[in-house]
Amino acid sequence: MKTENIKHEENEHSYTGLNSKKLLMWAFLGSDCMFFAALIATYLVNMGNNPPGTPFPEDVFSIPITTVSTFVLLMSSMSMVLSYASLSQNKIKAFRVWLLSTVILGATFVGFQIFEFYEFSHHEVKVECGDLIDASKREKLTDLQVKIGDEKCIEGVKKVSEKVPLTPQVNLFGSTFFTLTGFHGGHVTFGIIWLLSLLIYSFKGNVSPLNLDLAALYWHFVDVVWIVIFTVVYLFGVFPGY
Amino acid sequence: MTTFALPIPKRPTHPTGILNWITTIDHKKIGVLYGVTAFILFLTGGIEALLIRMQLAAPGMDFVSPEIYNQLFTMHGTTMIFLAIMPMGAAFFNYLIPLQIGARDVAFPRLNAFSYWTFLAGAIMLKSSWFLGGAPNAGWFGYAPITEIAYNPGHGIDFWILSLQVLGIASLAAAFNFIVTIINLRAPGMTLMRLPVFTWMTLITSILLVLAFPVITVALIELMFDRFYGMNFFNPVRGGNPVLWQHLFWVFGHPEVYILILPAMGLVSEIIPTFSKKPLFGYPVVIFSGIVIGFMGWMVWSHHMFTVGLGAVANSIFAITTMLIAVPTGVKIFNWIATMWKGSIDFNKTAMLYSIGFIFLFIIGGLSGVMHSSAASDAQQQDTYFIVAHIHYVLFGGAIMALLGGVYFYFPKITGKLMDESLGKINFWLTFIGMNLTFFPMHFSGMDGMPRRIYTYTSEMGWDLWNLISTFGVFIMGAGILIFVLNIVYSYLRGKESGNDPWDARTIEWAIPSPTPEYNFKKIPLIHSVDAFWEFKRNGTPIEPASGASENSEDEKNIHLPQPSYWPMVVSIGIMLAAYGMIFGLPISILGTIIGFIGVYAWSLEPVNEPEQH
Numbered sequence: 115m116k117t118e119n120i121k122h123e124e125n126e127h128s129y130t131g132l133n134s135k136k137l138l139m140w141a142f143l144g145s146d147c148m149f150f151a152a153l154i155a156t157y158l159v160n161m162g163n164n165p166p167g168t169p170f171p172e173d174v175f176s177i178p179i180t181t182v183s184t185f186v187l188l189m190s191s192m193s194m195v196l197s198y199a200s201l202s203q204n205k206i207k208a209f210r211v212w213l214l215s216t217v218i219l220g221a222t223f224v225g226f227q228i229f230e231f232y233e234f235s236h237h238e239v240k241v242e243c244g245d246l247i248d249a250s251k252r253e254k255l256t257d258l259q260v261k262i263g264d265e266k267c268i269e270g271v272k273k274v275s276e277k278v279p280l281t282p283q284v285n286l287f288g289s290t291f292f293t294l295t296g297f298h299g300g301h302v303t304f305g306i307i308w309l310l311s312l313l314i315y316s317f318k319g320n321v322s323p324l325n326l327d328l329a330a331l332y333w334h335f336v337d338v339v340w341i342v343i344f345t346v347v348y349l350f351g352v353f354p355g356y
Numbered sequence: 357m358t359t360f361a362l363p364i365p366k367r368p369t370h371p372t373g374i375l376n377w378i379t380t381i382d383h384k385k386i387g388v389l390y391g392v393t394a395f396i397l398f399l400t401g402g403i404e405a406l407l408i409r410m411q412l413a414a415p416g417m418d419f420v421s422p423e424i425y426n427q428l429f430t431m432h433g434t435t436m437i438f439l440a441i442m443p444m445g446a447a448f449f450n451y452l453i454p455l456q457i458g459a460r461d462v463a464f465p466r467l468n469a470f471s472y473w474t475f476l477a478g479a480i481m482l483k484s485s486w487f488l489g490g491a492p493n494a495g496w497f498g499y500a501p502i503t504e505i506a507y508n509p510g511h512g513i514d515f516w517i518l519s520l521q522v523l524g525i526a527s528l529a530a531a532f533n534f535i536v537t538i539i540n541l542r543a544p545g546m547t548l549m550r551l552p553v554f555t556w557m558t559l560i561t562s563i564l565l566v567l568a569f570p571v572i573t574v575a576l577i578e579l580m581f582d583r584f585y586g587m588n589f590f591n592p593v594r595g596g597n598p599v600l601w602q603h604l605f606w607v608f609g610h611p612e613v614y615i616l617i618l619p620a621m622g623l624v625s626e627i628i629p630t631f632s633k634k635p636l637f638g639y640p641v642v643i644f645s646g647i648v649i650g651f652m653g654w655m656v657w658s659h660h661m662f663t664v665g666l667g668a669v670a671n672s673i674f675a676i677t678t679m680l681i682a683v684p685t686g687v688k689i690f691n692w693i694a695t696m697w698k699g700s701i702d703f704n705k706t707a708m709l710y711s712i713g714f715i716f717l718f719i720i721g722g723l724s725g726v727m728h729s730s731a732a733s734d735a736q737q738q739d740t741y742f743i744v745a746h747i748h749y750v751l752f753g754g755a756i757m758a759l760l761g762g763v764y765f766y767f768p769k770i771t772g773k774l775m776d777e778s779l780g781k782i783n784f785w786l787t788f789i790g791m792n793l794t795f796f797p798m799h800f801s802g803m804d805g806m807p808r809r810i811y812t813y814t815s816e817m818g819w820d821l822w823n824l825i826s827t828f829g830v831f832i833m834g835a836g837i838l839i840f841v842l843n844i845v846y847s848y849l850r851g852k853e854s855g856n857d858p859w860d861a862r863t864i865e866w867a868i869p870s871p872t873p874e875y876n877f878k879k880i881p882l883i884h885s886v887d888a889f890w891e892f893k894r895n896g897t898p899i900e901p902a903s904g905a906s907e908n909s910e911d912e913k914n915i916h917l918p919q920p921s922y923w924p925m926v927v928s929i930g931i932m933l934a935a936y937g938m939i940f941g942l943p944i945s946i947l948g949t950i951i952g953f954i955g956v957y958a959w960s961l962e963p964v965n966e967p968e969q970h
């Protein structure tokens with residue numbers, strides 16, 4: 115009798131047969147979609163509106179590194195699936211292992227992001243002064259390189275390098291980039307805390323497949339958002355016009 | 357099963373007095389809390405409006421300073437939209453939705469309490485700006501770059517940003533809750549096409565909220581980052597784009613006006629059939645036009661930006677979509693009129709007077725809306741008092757009139773007492789006449805070129821008479837509202853017993869006792885049609901309990917309701933402190949975050965029910 119009452123609290127019955135908490139999660143994700151849509155729209159509207167002489171996407175992004183971190187995040191989705199599968203088959207150990215791997219992969223992704231943020235703010239601009247004179251080579255330099263080069267390449271100097279940090283304040287690209295990816299990173303971090311809480315709780319009580327499922331939905335959603343960000347911000351940023 | 361002892365205080369089992377209200381998770385009490393709070397805030401917004409009108413009563417007045425004047429109109433608009441009309445709508449959602457769909461409560465009762473407390477936190481935060489260094493002063497839509505730190509260094513805008521964020525959390529939480537409640541907690545047999553119209557409008561409103569609020573959240577975050585961390589989103593000097601603010605704001609803002617009006621339309625659709633003794637004319641059409649409004653509400657936002665210079669193509673497209681959206685709105689009006697047509701209309705009920713007043717005034721507001729849906733015509737009207745007239749005909753004449761009518765209609769359900777109809781009529785006529793005296797002349801002053809948001813004007817402009825009439829009207833309207841307050845108090849103390857079904861109403865919330873018992877329905881009903889209670893009374897179609905439903909029991913003691921909880925309010929306090937800390941220093945924010953986290957963990961770990969003590 116008691117245990118039955120316990121189930122009652124927040125989901126007395128369901129007209130549609132859908133679980134109410136899951137429906138809530140879907141509604142939240144719909145809302146979160148609009149949240150990221152608005153941030154990405156801001157990014158697109160502002161793309162290219164940077165004063166010359168400030169860092170541009172192609173100056174700072176390293177596609178190979180971010181591809182790796184993207185891969186890590188995608189793998190975390192896979193381990194999430196495996197964790198859920200284990201839990202629903204009542205294999206508690208496997209569930210914990212996969213859950214922990216998800217957490218670690220997620221944390222690795224966040225680590226990459228912190229590294230990236232740090233790197234961008236110590237980003238170095240290098241110019242070979244010879245390239246500035248050769249018109250065909252000059253074309254390939256970024257605005258920033260040209261600007262720094264034109265200022266510094268006085269006679270006798272061959273190579274110029276200068277630290278031009280990309281900060282949220284320096285230009286619109288900085289503002290939009292850090293805000294968008296920062297909020298995404300915040301979402302991942304929140305997910306990590308959530309998964310860790312479930313992991314700890316699994317030693318003390320019973321994690322129901324439903325509870326894990328809710329976290330998993332959220333986790334996968336955040337991954338999908340990253341795919342969009344990676345495409346729109348990183349790939350379009352480095353290969354403009356595509 | 358291993359249970360695990362946590363250092364969490366017990367859930368309060370039978371709280372009394374103030375603790376009862378603080379810990380309640382009963383949707384009815386939360387509805388009353390929402391209603392009372394929103395009404396008080398409505399009065400504060402009214403006082404702000406009164407001061408504005410005093411300043412404008414005659415040319416060259418110096419009743420308040422220009423600085424205060426700017427703060428007054430900003431606070432008035434923000435208060436009325438976010439702290440008065442929206443939460444008054446929420447009050448009705450809370451009280452009525454579970455009753456109209458035959459449920460014991462909403463899907464997530466504690467989340468519901470959290471919505472209320474977070475709303476209160478946001479309201480306190482916004483209003484406290486008056487006393488903490490000055491209120492926001494950039495208008496309710498806070499156009500950049502006047503909101504940027506360089507042009508607006510005080511804390512007013514910070515309060516505006518942060519309190520709107522807090523209010524956004526509250527609205528979103530409530531909207532999620534009502535979507536799930538309406539989809540999942542319907543009584544057996546209550547298909548979507550048997551839902552009461554008010555429930556339908558709530559569903560559409562909630563979906564709009566869920567999709568529209570994140571957009572303003574992002575806009576506010578960007579503005580906040582500009583102000584706090586020197587970023588460049590809306591700062592044209594650094595390449596930023598102030599027009600982006602306008603887009604983001606109105607992508608939210610136009611759905612928002614439907615968020616304000618759809619609940620009102622829902623209430624009117626309950627009241628008019630009841631007092632016309634006829635079913636709502638074209639129920640599916642009313643629902644469908646509501647859905648169409650919900651969709652099309654997303655396609656018209658740039659009609660607020662006709663004079664920005666988006667170009668002829670954009671202006672034409674948005675002019676056409678705006679004209680089109682008037683169609684589903686007009687369809688609803690014809691439905692209400694057709695419902696009354698040849699009905700036996702009871703003009704003696706204040707609720708009905710308010711509903712008819714709503715139709716009348718909303719038509720005027722809709723017509724002026726169609727006038728400035730033409731981009732060319734709007735170029736003359738943008739930012740004049742003509743727009744002020746439009747928004748007040750739709751928001752006061754529309755939303756507020758319907759909400760006040762809703763109070764008259766549902767007061768008996770809530771208290772078991774009737775509101776006094778003679779006072780009600782005085783209340784209605786004073787409000788109705790005062791409202792027209794105040795806002796109708798604004799059409800003329802606007803056409804004569806009087807801009808919005810000016811501190812004062814000179815006599816040569818020829819606006820003196822219209823402004824004087826407007827200010828005079830406010831006092832009449834104010835008297836009407838005071839009589840409303842009086843009526844509420846009087847009827848609460850002395851009102852006649854209403855019985856369960858004083859209006860011979862149609863929907864199932866009237867089938868249960870008034871005031872509503874704590875568990876709402878002793879037996880969860882089984883629904884066979886729209887207007888199930890009416891069918892039961894007229895044709896004897898029973899609303900018999902759903903067979904075999906485990907929720908049903910003969911003995912009320914066996915009905916298990918979730919117990920009250922402290923944590924929703926704790927989390928809200930955490931959020932409020934975190935927001936205040938953004939202005940007054942990081943330590944407060946950190947404290948708030950910690951409190952919030954403790955609250956969330958305790959919330960998710962506390963037992964559903966404390967073991968019974970014998």
Ligand code: HEM
Binds near residue numbers: 614659682737738
């Ligand atoms: C018949 C349907 C309607 C049409 C065609 C319409 C059209 C418009 C247009 C074109 C504007 C922009 C005017 C300008 O700033 O120059 C406007 C402003 C506004 N409308 Fe409507 N409207 C309609 C219904 C409503 C409803 C139902 C509401 C709210 C309940 C509403 C609330 C507002 C508000 C608040 C503003 C002014 C915002 C501001 O500038 O502060 N309108 N309307």
Ligand SMILES: [Cu+2]
Binds near residue numbers: 657660
């Ligand atoms: Cu609009």
